[in-house]
Amino acid sequence: MSDKLMHTPLNKLHQNNNARMTAFAGYDMPLQYENGIMSEHLHTRSQAGLFDVSHMGQIVLRGNDFNQVAEALENLIPMEVKTLKVDRQRYGFFTNSTGGILDDFMFSNRGDHIYMVVNASRKEDDIKHLREHLEPLGVSVKNLENRALIALQGPASEKVLSEHYPKISNMHFMDVSTIPIAGAECWISRSGYTGEDGFEISIPNKAAESVTKTLLKHKSVELVGLGARDSLRLEAGLCLYGQDIDTTTSPVAAGLKWAMHKSRLSEGQKEGSFPGANKILSEIKNGSEYKLAGFVPLGKAPIRTDTQLFDNGTSSVPIGRITSGLFSPTQKHPIAVGYIKSEFSHLGSRVNAQVRGKLLEIEVTSLPFVKKNFKKN
Amino acid sequence: MKFTEEHEWLKVEGKLVVVGITEHASSQLGDIVFIELPEEGTTVSKDDEIVVIESVKAASDILSPLDGEIVEINEMLVDEPSKVNDDPMGDAWFFKIKPDNSEQINEYMDEAAYTKLIG
Numbered sequence: 001m002s003d004k005l006m007h008t009p010l011n012k013l014h015q016n017n018n019a020r021m022t023a024f025a026g027y028d029m030p031l032q033y034e035n036g037i038m039s040e041h042l043h044t045r046s047q048a049g050l051f052d053v054s055h056m057g058q059i060v061l062r063g064n065d066f067n068q069v070a071e072a073l074e075n076l077i078p079m080e081v082k083t084l085k086v087d088r089q090r091y092g093f094f095t096n097s098t099g100g101i102l103d104d105f106m107f108s109n110r111g112d113h114i115y116m117v118v119n120a121s122r123k124e125d126d127i128k129h130l131r132e133h134l135e136p137l138g139v140s141v142k143n144l145e146n147r148a149l150i151a152l153q154g155p156a157s158e159k160v161l162s163e164h165y166p167k168i169s170n171m172h173f174m175d176v177s178t179i180p181i182a183g184a185e186c187w188i189s190r191s192g193y194t195g196e197d198g199f200e201i202s203i204p205n206k207a208a209e210s211v212t213k214t215l216l217k218h219k220s221v222e223l224v225g226l227g228a229r230d231s232l233r234l235e236a237g238l239c240l241y242g243q244d245i246d247t248t249t250s251p252v253a254a255g256l257k258w259a260m261h262k263s264r265l266s267e268g269q270k271e272g273s274f275p276g277a278n279k280i281l282s283e284i285k286n287g288s289e290y291k292l293a294g295f296v297p298l299g300k301a302p303i304r305t306d307t308q309l310f311d312n313g314t315s316s317v318p319i320g321r322i323t324s325g326l327f328s329p330t331q332k333h334p335i336a337v338g339y340i341k342s343e344f345s346h347l348g349s350r351v352n353a354q355v356r357g358k359l360l361e362i363e364v365t366s367l368p369f370v371k372k373n374f375k376k377n
Numbered sequence: 378m379k380f381t382e383e384h385e386w387l388k389v390e391g392k393l394v395v396v397g398i399t400e401h402a403s404s405q406l407g408d409i410v411f412i413e414l415p416e417e418g419t420t421v422s423k424d425d426e427i428v429v430i431e432s433v434k435a436a437s438d439i440l441s442p443l444d445g446e447i448v449e450i451n452e453m454l455v456d457e458p459s460k461v462n463d464d465p466m467g468d469a470w471f472f473k474i475k476p477d478n479s480e481q482i483n484e485y486m487d488e489a490a491y492t493k494l495i496g
Binding site: 037 | 407408410411413429431432433434435436455
């Protein structure tokens with residue numbers, strides 16, 4: 001089975017560090033190392049965790065100049081691209097014609113081109129989607145298979161990288177830059193998926209192992225697997241594509257309105273300026289039927305993905321569904337997010353989750369579960 | 378001591394059988410954060426799902442290895458589920474069962490066979 005899975009350039013390093021491997025999006029990836037999810041999670045919150053995220057897609061969009069590429073990309077997303085300054089990054093997502101989400105990603109202005117990082121499970125479809133819509137406009141779409149991607153996350157990240165590049169402290173949250181680490185040309189962004197200060201570092205495949213080993217030499221840095229990546233991102237209230245958002249969920253219901261720019265959503269905006277604009281504009285005006293909310297159970301049992309939610313009456317019709325749920329290592333109790341009918345979504349609202357045939361009371365709580373600790377700009 | 382393919386251990390204690398999970402199982406599950414035990418006095422059949430055990434990421438069931446009656450549960454695990462990671466073969470037993478048939482336990486593996494199974 002595992003020989004059919006794709007390997008990242010760090011596969012051998014994972015094996016040598018006794019990782020417990022798991023299949024994820026067609027890749028053989030580390031679920032956890034010897035210390036385990038709980039310890040890896042807490043280490044990232046207190047010091048620095050190093051994650052292999054080379055399974056994610058790295059894409060370069062190139063045209064005559066940045067403006068041409070930006071205009072083309074704006075056809076597919078409800079964000080401004082043209083206003084993005086050089087060496088700055090933004091969060092974005094592709095919408096579909098029914099107002100759902102095809103994928104979410106980061107994109108940055110690298111002067112003469114746009115660099116994107118997309119989800120592993122969606123990268124093939126994303127590339128097809130981009131090629132179909134951008135190539136006719138004279139923009140090329142290149143899938144970078146020659147680069148690995150790691151994330152260094154946690155409060156000690158800046159200190160660790162400053163030993164290789166002292167000017168790292170000048171970088172603000174969502175800045176991007178090209179810097180040398182252990183002699184390799186690395187593309188870094190000050191961002192991540194844990195709610196902590198940190199960096200994502202794109203490395204040429206050939207140098208991936210040596211750069212990673214160099215960073216691991218620092219006493220604050222430990223390897224962290226996908227298990228803790230999931231618990232860290234959920235505590236930070238960050239959506240996981242394929243679980244919390246997908247082609248059927250609207251960005252309005254998902255609480256992602258903040259990521260869409262006013263100029264792209266104004267009343268006068270013509271349909272066709274991005275896919276699903278009519279549906280999304282109407283949901284912004286009239287509200288969405290469901291909303292993504294955070295939940296904390298009153299009892300001790302974790303509430304997992306696909307758990308159905310019911311109101312406190314006798315109705316057997318579900319009012320919502322949990323999309324992600326696990327035990328929060330930081331808060332030491334279970335946490336979850338899911339979609340619930342808007343009338344039940346206010347803070348403090350109590351509803352029932354059906355777990356193994358029993359109804360367990362859970363309460364709507366504010367997101368994120370753990371305060372974000374990004375570098376202040 | 379006997380062992381099941383589901384990575385439970387069984388130890389005869391007078392007329393009762395004490396049941397827990399093995400070191401191997403506890404390490405495979407990772408950090409255990411929640412345990413739901415059956416009620417004392419419950420009559421169970423072999424392969425009934427009687428214990429829920431959850432790690433940070435996932436839930437698993439523990440099956441009853443025997444037909445019988447649950448006569449005692451280890452309440453400590455409800456408040457301190459991580460004890461199963463610390464001492465799975467000792468203090469962190471799950472329940473004591475009074476088997477309907479004291480011979481039923483003999484169908485399970487001895488330690489040598491179990492050690493071979495987990496290789």
